[in-house]
Amino acid sequence: MTDAPTPRTVGQLRESGHVQKPLRIEIRDNLLAELAAGENPWPGLHGFDETVIPQLERALLAGHDVVLLGERGQGKTRLLRSLVALLDEWTPVIAGAELGEHPYDPITPESRRRAEELGDELPVEWRHRDERYAEKLATPDTSVADLIGDVDPMKVAEGRHLGDPETIHFGLIPRSHRGIVAINELPDLAERIQVAMLNVMEERDIQIRGYVLRLPLDTLVVASANPEDYTNRGRIITPLKDRFGAEIRTHYPTELHDEVAVVRQEAHLVAEVPDHLIEILARFTRNLRESNSVDQRSGVSARFAIAGAETIAASALHRATRQGEEQAVARVVDLETAVDVLGGKIEFETGEEGREGEILTHLLRTATAEAVRGHFRGIDFGLLVDRIESGQMVTTGEQVSARNFLMGLPVLGESDLYDQVCDRLDARNDGERAGAIELALEGLYLARKISKESGGGETVYG
Incomplete structure (x- = not known):
């Protein structure tokens, strides 16, 4: 791990010449750079060179969300975790921001207010790529609040109006803004929870207890699942499956x-x-x-x-x-x-x-x-x-x-x-x-x- 860059305010960040990149462009550029240099972006993965890896690389270059289908022990989770290496090592975020927004592009009401008040003095922190990957093992008791969010009663008790968007406590997916969120064993999620992900996957907004927040979330959603003809615990609902741009079948090593x-x-x-x-x-x-x-x-x-x-x-x-x-x-x-x-x-x-x-x-x-x-x-x-x-x-x-x-x-x-x-x-x-x-x-x-x-x-x- 190298040391984090030195800019600590938005003004210093602009002076350094930093350019903001959307997440999918960032992953695409880093993947192309490694391929052009003849390096292996997928160390530790064996038996996928001619099958799974080319499909995954094409999906990432296309900017697609990905679901991996395969039996247990085929390296699905390891493959998902290896995506972290395709992120920039360090990325700037607004210091103290709940969603880790880019200093050039605040998206929550609180971060926008701070950006207007502080201007070029808006404080900046640097987040390592390991912190931009979130993983959730889907279980039947997973709730909408876990993945999307819910009203925070403590914020309401502090005196905020119930209709104030700042009373929302964000879940795992919004908190993965500008990062990768991986959901293992996706069919285990109750169907109503999968429905809650539909807007996040397509429209990139979130709906919580009647709130509709047009947050331009920049998140790559990846998931793993056993083939539907085997798992007895559930299935991926058709509308959600349709929102994944790539469905890739994994396999055991052939050699x-x-x-x-x-x-x-x-x-x-x-x-x-x-x-x-x-x-x-x-x-x-x-x-x-x-x-x-x-x-x-x-x-x-x-x-x-x-x-x-x-x-x-x-x-x-x-x-x-x-x-x-x-x-x-x-x-x-x-x-x-x-x-x-x-x-x-x-x-x-x-x-x-x-x-x-x-x-x-x-x-x-x-x-x-x-x-x-x-x-x-x-x-x-x-x-x-x-x-x-x-x-x-x-x-x-x-x-x-x-x-x-x-x-x-x-x-x-x-x-x-x-x-x-x-x-x-x-x-x-x-x-x-x-x-x-x-x-x-x-x-x-x-x-x-x-x-x-x-x-x-x-x-x-x-």
Whole structure:
């Protein structure tokens, strides 16, 4: 954040050469400047480059209000919050003004009176762009007063006449004058509340208990919603939907690397989680989205994979602490802990009751097998399979440290099989090497080359 500009009165502001811009022109100019410079105006958003982002950019250039439609966990809120970066870092406002009007253009009766009385001495404050973004989670108990405003009984008690426009306490949308107001889960608003927004969206005036104030509000209204064919809590009324200039459908990442990038970016990990485990979680999530056993109308949120990564990291830290390991590194054995706690985040189709755990386990094994094929293609595991078939067993689990796991591996003579496996996953320390070889063993089990038994905190390949 840079320091705010120095002008502190309207006179000083004019002398500085400051030019007032309407909000939509400001956003348009800043967006065009970033695009012309080859910069990315949307950092942290993955998988939207060819679909959602171009549509949103065209809507902003056209000056449209925008509603994003999509299932849960598709990044709608993050995308709305990223709009803040397209505002000027600092903008002048009338000091003490309730609606943050531009010093050149007061719109409320009080601000106009002050401008006439003080002239060039009208005090100016500088507002950072972060303060020009307001967000409201729509809930059924949201009132017209919350969004639009209401008569303030305290101002009436002070002696003002009830018909005085200065008795009005403004709501969220008027207070977002010269800024962005975002409404999450718009269909949850009661229909009568949505009706109250009609004039704000089109005529840009507000109506409160019989008052009609012709306030030229300069506000960009953006909203998010689940598709109407899914949400059971309400809908966007047709007149309000018509007032949004752009309706943009979001989606889950279509490419695996975008799914992985989202998890890496959003997950707060308390231990090291190797890339191949993040990949398995990403594949697992994508398999769930394609499964006929899962209710696809509700979607499988990106938060599922994020929570999974955080869970297996916690499992690794738990094991490392109990086993006295210096470094906590997640391994394949930790994936089972994710299945145990994440089932409640998925909505299954009717008729799948009682099979939830079986479905999750099957799809996780499918994801693991896909990752094994992708990473270990071309490696000959015949020697390791022969050693295990001859009676040697490999023990792992939450009670087995990485060092003990590596020491318990079958001796393969002069073979560099273990090194090949570790090189494919760029495994360097004991935890990473144990995780790589454990993934190979799990792949052999899933390919029906060896067997596996679990119980008592241990997993035995044999």
